[in-house]
Amino acid sequence: MKEDENFWDYTAPTDCSWYWKRLNKLKLDMRRWYNADRYNLTPSGKQSIAKGYYDMIGAGQAMETSTLTWSKILQPKHRFILWLAAQRKLLTRGRLESMGIECANTECELCDMHAHEDSNHLFKDCTWAVGMCQAMNDWTKLQLPKTNIVDVLKLIKQKHCPRMKKEIVAAVLGAMIYHGMKHQTTPLFVEHWTLEMLFQVKITLGKIFSIVNEGWNWELVCDIAINYRQSITSKLVLWECAEQYSFILNTNGSCSPSLSKAGAGGIVRKINGDLIMASAKPLQFLTNKSSEIQAALHGLKWCHQKNLSDFLIQLNSLFVAQMIQGKSKVPWTYQKLIEENKKIVTQRNVKVIRCYREANMVADALSKFFNNLAQEKFYYQEGDLPAEALGPLRMDKMGIPSFRIRPAKHTGRAVEKEKQQKLKGKSEDKGAENEQSNNHNEGKD
Known part of the structure; x- marks a missing residue:
């Protein structure tokens, strides 16, 4: 196809490959998508791959079974x-x-x-x-x-x-x-x-x-x-800081695939729960793990700039906490971010631990505030915090615990374990029989 040739008027030659002919044949269906260079499949006129795909395949019949x-x-x-x-x-x-x-x-x-x-x-x-x-x-x-x-x-x-x-x-x-x-x-x-x-x-x-x-x-x-009715377990979870640390950093990241947006939230508090700094920051949409790693890095960088040392950082992602601690293998996509986290943790003598989400509610609420922000925002007064974060902060200060309600977990291999136990029992019984027979033969000799 020549550069100055119109795409809609172009005709594929007879000796070209089958897939080029197929691509050009799609133009017949795509013509009705446009009216005077305006896309018709969406009310706003913005092109949509999904709308085009469903228009091509037509209205399919739902499978009854x-x-x-x-x-x-x-x-x-x-x-x-x-x-x-x-x-x-x-x-x-x-x-x-x-x-x-x-x-x-x-x-x-x-x-x-x-x-x-x-x-x-x-x-x-x-x-x-x-x-x-x-x-x-x-x-x-x-x-x-x-x-x-x-x-x-x-x-x-x-x-x-x-x-x-x-x-x-x-x-x-x-x-x-x-x-x-x-x-x-x-x-x-x-x-x-x-x-x-x-x-x-x-x-x-x-x-x-x-x-x-x-x-x-x-x-x-x-x-x-x-x-069958699944059993539910519950436990009380309380935000608290060990006495040997003067303050604590909580961070969390979240992302919304439907909105293609992500955000990071963090809060630095004294041991009694008083606010030092809180922040909410919109991030580039990648993955939830990437958002959590970036949120931890953002909080650590702020503490590093303020020359804060010997503090505790709490994350509610076990995988991210183990990567920063060096206990888990780091995927190559996160290596650079994890190395930056590790560097600050080592320089500032920071202890990294994992906490339940119910003990990290303030950072979780701030991380979900990305939809209302165009750029990073800092909070230094409790009254300036959004209502979604202010309530959990006050509950933490008063020492009011939250309920962590989860379905009871199990191994999921009950049948396989039982089969292995049966085989093990049979082998032990057989071994005992062989030992008895050997002892009997020795006695005869």
């Missing part, structure tokens, strides 16, 4: 493979052949039928898949038809049973498809992979509910999943 396909009960890899199966886009040998990719053998290796491997064969006629479906039906006590995945998902959704129970059935189906595609080229035993399939589903349930036992049957698993 999306709640089952993308359920949290499924492992991420099982969700994706189930979605591909529902879209009829599994990379079977038949599909690869239709895409022009040569395959040495297009026969299904999961069974001995020597049939052409495609989605219809895998989910209808394949003896291995039929055995897996039967195992699933035996465990769930549901009679699902041997048909395409979309119809099976629709049938699951139409069942008159609790939503959680439907999602568990979809999880078993996703695990079955995943293991079928994963082990296409390995010798298979239906019974072995049936147990593996159900075991993977129970691992996922164990991550969510933390109480699933490997030997539980279908009805018991569903009953516990449906009636």
Whole structure:
């Protein structure tokens, strides 16, 4: 294309590459986006990539079974493979052949039928898949038809049973498809992979509910999943400073992806809670971790300029605190900022610790004030602080604690741990038996 040639009047030559022809073909759709050089897809006339993309793909039809396909009960890899199966886009040998990719053998290796491997064969006629479906039906006590995945998902959704129970059935189906595609080229035993399939589903349930036992049957698993109520833990969190430090620095950073903005907040206080300095500063939008590192650096630089030493800095990001302490590996994108933080920490004899967010409410409120600021702002009087930061500051001065309420955490590997314990117990029992037999033989000798 020549420099002085009009883009809209340009025609791609017949001997050019296919992607250049495709790009030029998009002009036919893009013409209606403009009217007298004004962009029509947004009221303000400002160009939007998202608006253009959705206009090109058109109004898509919502997938009826999306709640089952993308359920949290499924492992991420099982969700994706189930979605591909529902879209009829599994990379079977038949599909690869239709895409022009040569395959040495297009026969299904999961069974001995020597049939052409495609989605219809895998989910209808394949003896291995039929055995897996039967195992699933035996465990769930549901009679699902041997048909395409979309119809099976629709049938699951139409069942008159609790939503959680439907999602568990979809999880078993996703695990079955995943293991079928994963082990296409390995010798298979239906019974072995049936147990593996159900075991993977129970691992996922164990991550969510933390109480699933490997030997539980279908009805018991569903009953516990449906009636499960997550336990909540609470504790009192109080802002305080150790007596050996004369003052304390609290910093925090935050970012808003929807606004593409970020900010840093910090406050320097005496041991009794009196304000020395507070600041709020807008930052370049990058990541939340980057905002927190920059907020810490900004507070440390202010203290360095005022020749303040032997103080405490509190961050509510454990990862950032460990990077500055040298206890965690630093990603290359943060290395320069972390080195600047470490330099000031060493020079001024600063102790870096991590605190809960509830003990860092003032800095957190200041970091979220970036939307109202065009440049950095300092506060030296309590009355000048915004209301969102003034309230937490006064609570800290009066020694009023905050509640930290969180769901109870668990390992998420209850099923795997139980299996390992069983194997360990069996090996110990076997070792004890061998030792007894050896002692018995020695006694005979």
